[in-house]
Amino acid sequence: MASNRSDVSVFVVDDDASVRRSLLRLLGAAGFQVAVFDAPDHFLDAVRFNKTDSCCLLLDITMPGSSGLLTIERMRQRGIDIPVIALSATDDELTRRMAKRRGAKLFFSKPVDDKALLDAIEWVTALNQNDG
Amino acid sequence: MQDEIYASALFVLAGVWLFGAFHHGMLSRGRQVERSQQLFAVFCALMAGHLAVRAIGHHTLSYDALTGGWRAEVITAAMAFAVLPWFLVEFTNARPRWPRIALSLYVLIIALGVAGVPATGPLADGLAPWHAAEQPEAPLSAPTLLYTALLLGLVTAQLDGILACRRRYRSGTAGRHLAVGVALAVFTVGTLLELMRLLKLADTSPAFELSLLPALVLMSAAVGQDQRLNWMQALLDHVPAMITLKDRNRRYLLANKAFTDEYRLDTARLRGRTDRQLFPGQDLTTSHQADTDTFTKGDEVETEERVQSPDGIRFLRSRRFPVFDSNDHIWAYGCVSEDVTASRNADLEALELRQQLTHMERVTRLDAISASLAHELMQPLTATLSNAQAGLRLLEAHPLSMEPIREVLADIAADAKRASQIVRTLRDMTRHTPSPHEPDDLSEAVREVLDMLGAEMALKGVVCRRNLEPSCIATANKPQIQQVLLNLLLNAIHAVEQQPEGSRRVDVRAELDESGAVQVSVRDSGQGIPASEMHRLFTPFYSTKPEGMGIGLAVCRNIIEWQDGRIWAESNEPEPGTTFRFTLPAQESQFASQRAEGRGNRS
Numbered sequence A: 001m002a003s004n005r006s007d008v009s010v011f012v013v014d015d016d017a018s019v020r021r022s023l024l025r026l027l028g029a030a031g032f033q034v035a036v037f038d039a040p041d042h043f044l045d046a047v048r049f050n051k052t053d054s055c056c057l058l059l060d061i062t063m064p065g066s067s068g069l070l071t072i073e074r075m076r077q078r079g080i081d082i083p084v085i086a087l088s089a090t091d092d093e094l095t096r097r098m099a100k101r102r103g104a105k106l107f108f109s110k111p112v113d114d115k116a117l118l119d120a121i122e123w124v125t126a127l128n129q130n131d132g
Numbered sequence B: 001m002q003d004e005i006y007a008s009a010l011f012v013l014a015g016v017w018l019f020g021a022f023h024h025g026m027l028s029r030g031r032q033v034e035r036s037q038q039l040f041a042v043f044c045a046l047m048a049g050h051l052a053v054r055a056i057g058h059h060t061l062s063y064d065a066l067t068g069g070w071r072a073e074v075i076t077a078a079m080a081f082a083v084l085p086w087f088l089v090e091f092t093n094a095r096p097r098w099p100r101i102a103l104s105l106y107v108l109i110i111a112l113g114v115a116g117v118p119a120t121g122p123l124a125d126g127l128a129p130w131h132a133a134e135q136p137e138a139p140l141s142a143p144t145l146l147y148t149a150l151l152l153g154l155v156t157a158q159l160d161g162i163l164a165c166r167r168r169y170r171s172g173t174a175g176r177h178l179a180v181g182v183a184l185a186v187f188t189v190g191t192l193l194e195l196m197r198l199l200k201l202a203d204t205s206p207a208f209e210l211s212l213l214p215a216l217v218l219m220s221a222a223v224g225q226d227q228r229l230n231w232m233q234a235l236l237d238h239v240p241a242m243i244t245l246k247d248r249n250r251r252y253l254l255a256n257k258a259f260t261d262e263y264r265l266d267t268a269r270l271r272g273r274t275d276r277q278l279f280p281g282q283d284l285t286t287s288h289q290a291d292t293d294t295f296t297k298g299d300e301v302e303t304e305e306r307v308q309s310p311d312g313i314r315f316l317r318s319r320r321f322p323v324f325d326s327n328d329h330i331w332a333y334g335c336v337s338e339d340v341t342a343s344r345n346a347d348l349e350a351l352e353l354r355q356q357l358t359h360m361e362r363v364t365r366l367d368a369i370s371a372s373l374a375h376e377l378m379q380p381l382t383a384t385l386s387n388a389q390a391g392l393r394l395l396e397a398h399p400l401s402m403e404p405i406r407e408v409l410a411d412i413a414a415d416a417k418r419a420s421q422i423v424r425t426l427r428d429m430t431r432h433t434p435s436p437h438e439p440d441d442l443s444e445a446v447r448e449v450l451d452m453l454g455a456e457m458a459l460k461g462v463v464c465r466r467n468l469e470p471s472c473i474a475t476a477n478k479p480q481i482q483q484v485l486l487n488l489l490l491n492a493i494h495a496v497e498q499q500p501e502g503s504r505r506v507d508v509r510a511e512l513d514e515s516g517a518v519q520v521s522v523r524d525s526g527q528g529i530p531a532s533e534m535h536r537l538f539t540p541f542y543s544t545k546p547e548g549m550g551i552g553l554a555v556c557r558n559i560i561e562w563q564d565g566r567i568w569a570e571s572n573e574p575e576p577g578t579t580f581r582f583t584l585p586a587q588e589s590q591f592a593s594q595r596a597e598g599r600g601n602r603s
Helices: A017-029 A040-046 A068-077 A093-102 A114-124 B002-028 B035-059 B063-092 B098-116 B122-127 B129-134 B142-170 B176-198 B207-237 B257-262 B285-297 B341-397 B402-430 B442-459 B478-496 B552-562 B587-602
Strands: A009-013 A033-037 A055-060 A084-088 A106-109 B242-247 B252-255 B301-309 B312-324 B330-339 B438-441 B463-468 B473-476 B505-512 B518-524 B566-571 B578-584
Touching (some): A017 A114, A017 B341, A017 B402, A033 A040, A055 A068, A055 A114, A068 A084, A068 A093, A084 A093, A084 A114, A093 A106, A106 A114, A114 B341, B002 B035, B035 B063, B035 B207, B063 B098, B063 B142, B063 B176, B098 B142, B242 B257, B285 B301, B285 B312, B312 B341, B341 B402, B341 B442, B438 B442, B438 B478, B442 B463, B442 B473, B473 B478, B473 B578, B478 B518, B478 B552, B478 B578, B552 B566
Parallel strands (some): A009 A033, A055 A084, A084 A106, B463 B505
Antiparallel strands (some): B242 B252, B301 B312, B312 B330, B505 B518
């Protein structure tokens, strides 16, 4: 179990460059190890581990083309079992239900407040530390 | 010598009657005609026989021949007169039948009596006292009393026939009953004269025979008319449209099969009756109004009616027209109705489908727009928020490192621009593309929209009155104005739909107002709009309809105001309903405003 934010890696998959950069800055400023990807495929190609406690995926599930939701399934197929926090600019019942069914641990609608997001990351990675 | 002439005349008369028998016999041969036609042929034949026997009687001089002649004369007359009540019963459809049939049996029994009574003897003397008294040397007594009884029976049948014809004529059926009635009257006068002769009251010997001639001609013509009517009826029965003819008192004169089948009526029962008698308890306002219009205008009237038939609600397109006599007086009017229910239902279905589709389309389009708009806007907002919060954290952690903060602020500014660009694009997308404003006849534009909605209004029992002045030329965007009209009219139809049938009225006017602007108004007879709601009518997302989106009138206002017009609503108080009006500058004032602009530019 990680005891420090710098031990936790957060992967961000979002097709919007500006959103990627802002999340990178935010999570970086909060002390996490951050890696951003502009498409699910790039993330899947880059992942070299199977299971670890100390990382999580922030996944935009409303992306054009290869939808974010499918990414979770493809991850599971490859045996990659890391907690997923779904982010979506579309906040409706269907999207929420789909996210839950596909196995996202949490769902946030965009824009997301930094405090809530950071707490969620700590929660899914079981990081026992308070950001203050 | 006079006897010779008399006998010849009788022969000629017999020939005429024989021709009548032949004519009517031929008419009824192999065709389905009323039985009265055949009975009339038989009657003619027997009368011809009777007259021939009478003529022959004048040529015989022997006593026995004269006696036999008398007998044959009375027997043939009796047989002819026995057929007469049958004919009249068939012809006039008089009820009850049995007294008339009894009358003809009575006449037949007399004929038998004449055949059976001996020429001489006490019985003969007893039965014929008057004849014996006058001509004691010629004991041709027996038939006389019986003949008198026969003639009395005949007069009874004739009077009854006259009354029956009068009833039928009064009940509005064609003139042929009048003709037969008059013929019968002539015949009756002749018969009465013959009776007077028998009773020694006057010597009227040729009157009876002569009275038969006009009677035959009139009757023959009238009965022959029946054959022509049948032929016309056959034609009418094969027309799919419903055809009726009514007299001035709105009593049916005839109806074709399509009509009687539709309403399950009996043709015989229909004649001489009115709509009220035939369709008790039905709302006949529309058809009565149309009938009245036909009479008062003396011209064709076309209507669309909604009627209740045994098969359910039917929609009829009816054309009513007056029928003139030779003096140019209306004596009847015809009505040809076409059942347009099927096409109306198809219209209705298409309409409902269209309405559902447009509504669905609008809802889904709005839904899609708002969803994609939300998604598009959320992205820059997400970035802005995260950037701002990251900036705060950076400032907290490294208060002096300016470069990351500069990047953050640059991104925030870019995302704010992006968000505003999204909103701008959306606004451009939904804004009406400006299209050329052309001088246009607004009356024509209104007429087109009304024509488009004509079927729907008829369907919903809405009476639409239009008053469109010709020269309503305004410089406007015609399709947009028509969209406004469509909206107002659909609202009006919706408003009056709940009113009882007969008070669903929509009046549409297009005229020039006192300032010279073109004003179009749509007035409905609905339940009206409370004064407190009036000012909110044109506000977006305000609707009085549960299923409404509340954008119709808001869009109308936008369209009209973009074109320098004005739109407003007013209550019809004290009458029910609401009137929506809009004005558009007439063509000239448009030029005036252009000139004003030109001055503005120079100054």
